[in-house]
Amino acid sequence: MSTTAGGHGPTTTATDSPTPIAPTAGARRPRTTAQREAARPSWSADPYSEALRTGRGPLFLSRADGWLLPLEVERWCGAADAVDLDVLRRCEGAVIDVGCGPGRLVAELAARGRTALGVDVSEAAVAHTVRLGGQALRSSVFEPLPGEGRWGTALLVDGNLGIGGDPRTLLDRLTRLLCPGGLLIAETVPLDVDERLSVRIVRATDAWGATGTPFPWARLGTPALLRYARPLGWRTVAQWSAGGRSFVALRSRSTSSSAEPPKRTAVISSQRPRNTSDDRPVPNR
Structure with missing residues (x-):
């Protein structure tokens, strides 16, 4: 591994599924309706x-021309590995995992006594996270979320830089979720890539006959991410x-004029108690 300079209860059932956050008066909205709606139908x-429930693939993102990007379902549904643990050691304060999937990172943080919340549009992903012992919320990142402006670290791993298909809008949204000077840890494509895609989620056998709703996605290598991040005030750590x-x-x-007070309209599923002290932005149910 090469590093540059810098700092680093009861199980819920289907009837207990978390619900989306209801928008509140005065809440900041995404720039377009498409940003808010793009991820929710397809990933849900x-x-x-089905893949998250079984823990098995193969599963792919499919483009209309037959291009396939494998999704690492088995790794996502497994325990946090050595690479994941290194990421978690770098986290500061309370952690929000955007697009948490089946919740291995949130569960690992919870097991270590860290405050963490997973956010995902998939009911199956949220249910899986809760079964592992983590806190999770079914919502889009572009909807109002608990603890806005107070999270210490945001995670965008497993390709989640692609959420919404507009990296600039996603990065701007994260500046409003994090506390001033907060940390974003993002996983990038290990190539110099900057792509906008319209994709569907398919099994290998369905790749050419996919009928699911297409949604926008993006793929970014590190150079592309930095090009989007720097004009928004992000500093490379x-x-x-x-x-x-x-x-x-x-x-x-390090300063922000756009941080909002925590939203308390969300329904969060968890097997663990919640706290609302200044360094624990996850609200009580």
Whole structure:
């Protein structure tokens, strides 16, 4: 691994599924309706939900021309590995995992006594995270979330820089989720890539006959991420590679005029008690 300079209860059932956050008066909205809606329908539906329930693929993002990007379902549904643990050691304060999937990182943080919240549009992903002992919320990152402006670290791993298909809008949104000077740890494509895609989630056997709803996605290498991040006030803290995966740690502006008070309209599923002290932005149910 090479590193640049820098700092680092009861199980819920289907009837207990978390619900989306209701927008509140005065809440900041995404720039377009498409940003808010893009991820929710497709990632909430089969075959993705089925794969998370079984813990098995193969599963792919498919483009109309037959291009396929494998999704690492088995790794996502397994325990945090050595590469993941290195990422978690770099986290500061309370952690929000955007696009948490089946929740291995949130569960690992919870097991270590850290405050962490997973956010995902997939009901199956949220349910899996809760079964592992983590806190999780079914929502889009572009909707109001608990603890806005107070999170110490945001995670965008496993390709989640692609959420919404607009990296600039996603990075801008994260500046409002993090506390001033907060940390973003993002996993990038280990190539110099900057792509916008319209994709569907498919099994290998469905690749040419996919009927799911297409949604926008993006793929970014580290150079592209930095090009989007710097004009928004992000500062590079570290870059590293491990296990064939690439990561960047960025720090947000040290001052912010856009941080909002925590939202308390969300329903969060968890097996653990919640706290609302200044360094624990996850609200009580």
